[in-house]
Amino acid sequence: MTENAVKKVYRTTPEEVDKVRKWILTEDYKEKNFAREALVVNPAHACQPLGAEMVAHGFKDTLPFVHGSQGCASYFRSTFNRHFREPAPTVADAMTEDGAVFGGQNNLFEGLENAYTLYKPKMMAVFTTCMPEVIGDDLTAFIRNAKSAGHVPEDFPLPYANTPSFNGTHINGYDSMLKSILEYLTEGKKKDGAPKESLNLIPGFDGNTANYREYKRILEAFGIPYTLMADISDSFDSVCDGTYRLYPGGTPLEDAADSINAKATISLQKYSTIQTMRMVKDTFAGSAEVMPMPIGIKNTDAFLMKLSELFGKPIPEELKAERGRAVDAMTDGHQYVHGKKFAVYGDPDYLLGLVSFMLEMGMIPWHVLCSRSNRKFEKEMKALLETSEFGTGCNVWINRDLWHLHSLLATDPVDGIIGDTHGKYLARDHKIPLFRVGFPIIDRINLHRTPLIGYNGAVNLLSMIANKFLDIVDDTSDDQWFEMMR
């Protein structure tokens, strides 16, 4: 190559910037953006093993064990650290290049032995990163071999799940790991006779620790004995009292083992518990119920009525009063959100719950986006929207990402966005507020400590949204329109 072939350093001109800045807000750009076939920009979903890890943290004395690359494990951990501002103790067996050639059995052996000795867990929940999935490691055989070779005792619980990230999202990893743990712990534990007066409650993938506490409070108000599955409330909202505890919370393993004998199992997230609930239905003594996440009044009503029906107990007065107060807050506050349009994105079950609440409030879920889902979800969401005049004309976008949403917000704008932290650039670009709901929230504190489910959750959601719009009015109004009351 001659000297002349070397180009001069190019610097973008202000004219070019101006042109493109305007162009990305146009219909023309939207069309090209939506014609994308290969490129994903700013997705709103994570990978399978992250969901599996969340489940593992939700069981008492359980150490999440990542079979595969350590880099992935560091990413999962730091994502939890940032969202909850809590530790997320997890080990990896750190497969490297030789693992890629010979498989990861030796890493697994050594890893199990070290982790067992150092961190003294009562169970290790094993799940995989992409690497062993691509090379085809046989986890079933590896784990059997690990036990027979004495790396961990024969009777040590080692449930495991394959969680390939090129297939599904974090909610599928959640599902696979939960199924595996429950299958493992309940094996051979079924007793003869009538099922126990007890409920298994499965919240699904949820990064809001206060929701878990709220579920427990509701069940205690009913007086229903329960086992809350993959209960991360104490694992990821643990006390600061001068002592670090490796395993500060989680579902007790004995309770999980006995869950096979419970009278009923309710999953509050259909799409993140498909396999688990199939297994429950096939093997557990009691009934298997799948309900929408109890966000908003109607979904909470349905949940409480189901509890009442299953256990023959009246709805507690305390919860009836809570309902009344929530409805009071909603009727009082409707004027601040009525008819406002929103874009909402996240996981399928969360979306179904949020949209149900929005329709109750007279809010318009104009763009509903799930960056990885299927036709079934799309159909269900559309059916939900059709139940209300506030759903008329609303759009459901599946397998579209937050950059698609950028175009939508430019060409078909809304008043606010509901979703996790990753939407903050959209909010800024389009000068509308972001209401942080979902996972992960890595730029605000304590939001996971405010429940969004149940009647109290409805009040919290409404307050967060309505008060923000009122702040905006106060912050942006001219002097003559600024006033004491709102």
Next chain:
Amino acid sequence: MSKTIEGITTERSEKLITETLNEMPEKAQKKRRPHVGANEPEAETCAVKSNRKTIPGVMSARGCAYAGAKGVVWGPIRDMVHVSHGPIGCGFYSWGTRRNLVQGVPGVTSFAMDFTSDFQERDIVYGGDKKLEKLIGEADQLFPLNHGISVLSECPVGLIGDDINAVTKKMEQELGKLVVPCNCEGFRGVSQSLGHHISNDSIRDFVIGKREFEEPSSPYDVALIGDYNIGGDVWAAKPILEEMGLNVKATWTGDGAIEEIAATHQVKLNLIHCYRSMNYMCKVMEEKWGIPWVEYNFFGPTKIAESIRKIAALFDESIQEKAEAVIAKYTPGAQAVIDRYRPRLEGKTAMLFVGGLRPRHTVGAYEDLGIQITGTGYEFAHQDDYDRTSAEMAKGTLIYDDVSEFEFERYVEELKPDLVGSGIKEKYVFQKAGIPFRQMHSWDYSGPYHGYTGFEIFARDIDMAINSPTWKLVKSPF
């Protein structure tokens, strides 16, 4: 005379190490022993071994080669589209989580976003090269003001035998822009470090020398290497160099522009801050273009003044005069910061565990504030980093490489520092135990910490961490 710290002795450290490692299975003990030691400041080479495979199952803080490539080297370059090539997770987790700030209009001229091929089963089975080719075209069409595209391979790509280099070569010709492959699959190497190296190699092979600066060169042209603009570090460091009379032609890679990076072979001197992640390129530029390089340290006024003089000594008197003027101008301000905070921090101790540079480079800044470092270690450093560490640390202090959470907890429990400076994965472990903590990768959402302006913020943050009244609430009265 080497430094000493009261109560810290080689014997105490050795005993602590032995007792801690004794709790590990024998094989793990044997593997870990060479990675921990008591500091010997006079020794020619540090005895602590590094850059070896992490032991499975011990809970290491390390990341992978992809993290080193995407997070460290490529991600901060503001005007490129960085494609996380493979499944969804890696790109999602590294999206906006390193705090390498950039100028520009997001989505128009700067691209701190998550671009990914979101591999599905069929891509694993049939290969992802076709998809990649299409993807690059789409990215260029939708983000036309990008000045280049980097393709960062995740684990599966290298395992299924894709040839991303052929695709990028073809697309570079088609687009007339820099399209750079980086084979940084996470299973390569033992930590982020190999990702740095592979990225440096990609810059060497596919970027540098491909552009030239429009403006005429001057004897004062330099490049800032290994500053990633965490919390605005570059913006605190660059003005100092400019005030010294130097022309900073390119920053690698914090708030960096790829076109300028590609022309860096024209500078007269490379100034390197993070030696670990970018020494390779400095050496390449030295060999190929005869550009000398010098290490410097912009943490804390003592090291900053030393560094300013060290850099100025490589230039003529006019620069040296300006350098002295810079020091004279900023030293009173720095002294005022010390006067304010040192009385509140004098005699405190801290333990560090960070990436590849800060465990030694920040020691001076702590010392400026009267804080002594009783233990330090790296996630992914090499022998040359540890050799550079010994002299900075007091005799007998603990040096730990790729420390596991198990060990780190024990070491902190025994040495009882007033502060731990490490990463997000360690932060809450120690805070639960009531120990003040600052994240030293991300500056704990603060910064900059570089330069004189950075020192003031650093001092405020360290004081805030150690002297926050909240720590007094940890023990309840009942």
